[in-house]
Amino acid sequence: MSKNAISNSVIRRLPRYYRFLGELENNDYIRISSRELAEKMGLTASQIRQDFNCFGEFGQQGYGYNVSELRTEIGKILGLDSLKPMILLGAGNLGSAIAAHLDFKNRGFELIGIFDANKSLVGKEIGELRVTDIEELEDFCKERSPEAAILCIPKDAAVTEAEILISYGIKAFWNFTHYDLKMAYKDVIVENVHLGDSLTTLSYCINSLDKK
Ligand code: NAI
Secondary structure (H helix, E strand, O other), X not given: OOHHHOOXXXXXHHHHHHHHHHHHHHOOOOEEOHHHHHHHHOOXXXXXXXXXXXXXXXXXXXXXXXXXXXXXXXXXXXXXXXXXXXXXXXXXXXXXXXXXXXXXHHHOEEEEEEEEOOHHHOOOEEOOEEEEEHHHHHHHHHHHOOOEEEEOOOHHHHHHXXXXXXXXXXXXXXXXXXXXXXXXXXXXXXXXXXXHHHHHHHXXXXXXXXXX
């Protein structure tokens, strides 16, 4: 079955499967049954079988799944077998933490540049990179052709910079700002991350527990 035919909800579960299968590999698992995997992941065996059936004949009756093969296949679907060049805008609190602590290469990306408008941050070392002046963005993009950008800048700056980045050929954004990029640009790929929304969901869960 082609990638395009896999539903969005299955795709959303794939990173967790991938991470879990990696842990199993590290613990020397060769194969695992859908039942055992379901128990470990807090899912049902039928959910797992349904999900994995979407992208191939991996399980065998009475044999289970080959952990390594399955992980490789999920990795391919997630595009982790090629590194997409990525840049980050905003080397403040959030941007610095992301650049310093995230393992981009294991997630299908290579962080190749960090940009900020604040001259006092230019040259600052973050991980393996140094912060570059945002004024050098155009030349950098012409030379290195990044495909994706992380936005860790104020909302107003994101409005301006997103338009510029798209004109430089950026087609995907990992957006931490409160600017609704997808509304403004229908054709770009946007993955929004809002830690606040996640925290609000936690509040809701506690609240609904209290009412039981
Ligand atoms: P910060 O003020 O520490 O960092 C922002 C950085 O962006 C600064 O270094 C500033 O010089 C730089 N900047 C401003 N305009 C720029 C431009 N045009 N080009 C390049 N760099 C520019 O702010 P913080 O806390 O790191 O937050 C950054 C963004 O992330 C904000 O929009 C904030 O609302 C958002 N945020 C989102 C969260 C989420 O869960 N989605 C959580 C925390 C913050």
